Amino acid sequence: MIVRPTTSQLLRDVRNELVETIAPEVTSATAQVALEQIDIILEQCAVRAENEIMWMAEEIAEMDDFVGRVVDAIDDEPTAAALRAARHEAGGSLALESMCDDYNRMSEALSCAIEACIGDSERSELLAEAIGVLHLRRSDREVDVRANWRLVGRG
Amino acid sequence: MPERLAAFLGLHRDDIDRIEVLAYEPMSGGYSRSMASARIRYRSGGITLEETIVLRGDPPPGHAMIETDRDHEWMVLEALTELGAIPIPPARHYDSTGEHLGTKAIVMDHVEGGSLQSLLDDVDDYGEHPTRLAQLWGDVHAITPDQLPSAMPHPMSWDDHVDGLIEMWRTVETRSVNSDPVARYIAAWLAANKPPPLPLRLTHGDPQAPNVMIDSNGKYLLVDWEFAAIGDPREDLGWYNIYSSAAGPNLYTLDPEPFLAAYRRSTGFSEAAVNQWTVGYFTILAGIKIGATINEQLDRFAMGENSGVMTAFQVGSLCYGHEQNLAAIVGLQAALNSQGATS
Known part of the structure; x- marks a missing residue:
């Protein structure tokens, strides 16, 4: 397959065409808002196309490691069951749909681990680590995915 | 047409x-x-x-x-x-x-004067608007459940209502095509840290400067009542806070204490119930009311049952909510820890 220009490059070229050529011709206020939103969505797609498989693979491994240590440290059956399911049902493919399923199952295991740790002072270090995973991986990467997002067209 | x-x-x-x-x-x-x-x-x-x-x-x-x-x-x-x-x-x-x-x-x-958002976008000095806005929210929250139609859902109690909102964080996540540990963490944290109750009142549900019109006499008129419900009044303060953080200016965070003082004067609510910590709590809690419907529409989008640029655009809203809510919990938990350390 032709891999270059990459998907991101193609999407950003479409963005550029929309902004430079199409947008100046558009006079309707509602269409202008839609174009601005399309521009933001295209940039978000470009960021995801560049990174999302790699990010999910990294986070799956990280969540697996963390939840595994939670299961070793505490006796919490929902967490252990969710981790078993995530590992047992993992497709292990890099195909996007399969990766999304693997990511969702391992995320469920992380959710169970968080719920098992919250409100128990003896598990506060594990909880702090889980929150670190949420911040450093999921949330910070979502800031990248959000790209140039803003609430356009309100007012 | x-x-x-x-x-x-x-x-x-x-x-x-x-x-x-x-x-x-x-x-x-x-x-x-x-x-x-x-x-x-x-x-x-x-x-x-x-x-x-x-x-x-x-x-x-x-x-x-x-x-x-x-x-x-x-x-x-x-x-x-x-x-x-x-x-x-x-x-x-x-x-x-x-x-x-x-x-x-x-x-x-039609209101000829435009919205408060348009006005605020064009000025540097917000003058009396923060206080006036706090009073406007206070006016809404003076309406008691018995003044509202019986066809509107009337919660049995404050605990039932707030527990229901916390449960929404869980159920929205459980039903979604996305597994979301951030939502589950938020739900667990909210359940573990409930604030003191307030009497249930009318809530607007989507209080934000674009929904405040200003007529030719400078009078505020509140529009877009589709999310109106009976709830904890602080839900509106919280939603105003998170919305205005995304699309400013935020007249609350600009100077929170005078804003809250004006609101307390208007409602008679105590400082123990209405303060920066409780507004922070409800900023997180109230997000699920509109967040739930955004989530639902994005799920339908993923399943091929819905479409549209406006819906696709909301992926960014959910990402923004995650970031803001996690940061808010860090701040609120730090305040609780420091309170615990000194008491």
């Missing part, structure tokens, strides 16, 4: 005749409903008059970013009009079946 609108107005206004729709134009500015303004001309008592009206209707099926109920909104508008305690633009007519206007639609007066 102009002909249908003229015919619809003719059905409702026997005091006028020769109704013409001179201009009809879709309006931007609303994310949830389809809005349009129409310039109409008519004869009344032998005199020719013109006015502008606004139509607020449902988008085409399968293209809604948020699903809300027009019957509910009309019921709230009728109740508020009767009470007369909150300034709203007069709501004139309702096509409750869509048979006349093509979709369920509310016809209301």
Whole structure:
């Protein structure tokens, strides 16, 4: 397959065409808002196309490691069951749909681990680590995915 | 549409005749409903008059970013009009079946002055607006459940209501096509740290500067009542806070204490119940009310049951919510820890 220009490059070229050529011709206020939103969505797609498989693979491994240590440290059956399911049902493919399923199952295991740790002072270090995973991986990467997002067209 | 609108107005206004729709134009500015303004001309008592009206209707099926109920909104508008305690633009007519206007639609007066958001965007000095806005939210929260239609859901108690909102964080996540540990963490944290209760009151549900219109006399008029409900008043303060953080200026965070003092004066609520910590708590909690419907529409999008740029655009809203809510919990938990350390 032709891999270059990459998907991101193609999407950003479409963005550029929309902004430079199409947008100046558009006079309707509602269409202008839609174009601005399309521009933001295209940039978000470009960021995801560049990174999302790699990010999910990294986070799956990280969540697996963390939840595994939670299961070793505490006796919490929902967490252990969710981790078993995530590992047992993992497709292990890099195909996007399969990766999304693997990511969702391992995320469920992380959710169970968080719920098992919250409100128990003896598990506060594990909880702090889980929150670190949420911040450093999921949330910070979502800031990248959000790209140039803003609430356009309100007012 | 102009002909249908003229015919619809003719059905409702026997005091006028020769109704013409001179201009009809879709309006931007609303994310949830389809809005349009129409310039109409008519004869009344032998005199020719013109006015502008606004139509607020449902988008085409399968293209809604948020699903809300027009019957509910009309019921709230009728109740508020009767009470007369909150300034709203007069709501004139309702096509409750869509048979006349093509979709369920509310016809209301147009406000000439523009929105508070537009005004704030154009000035550097916000003057009295922070205090006035706090008082406006206070006016809404003076309306007690017994003043509202019995058809509106009336929570059994504050605990039932707040527990229900916390549970929404869980159920929205559980039903979603996405597994979301951030939502589950938020739900668990909210359940572990409930604030002192307040009496349940009318809540607007989507309080933000674009929903405050300013008429030609400078008077505030509150619009977009589709999310109105009976709840904890601080839900509105919280939603205002998170919305205005995304699309500023945020007249609360600008200087929180005078804002809260004005609100407490207006409502009579105590400082123990209304303070920066509790507003922070409700900033997180209240996000699920609109977050739930955004999530639902994005799920339908993922399953091929919905579409539209406006819906796709909301992926960014959810990402923004994650970031803001996690940061808020860090701050609120630090305050709790420091309180625990000193007590």
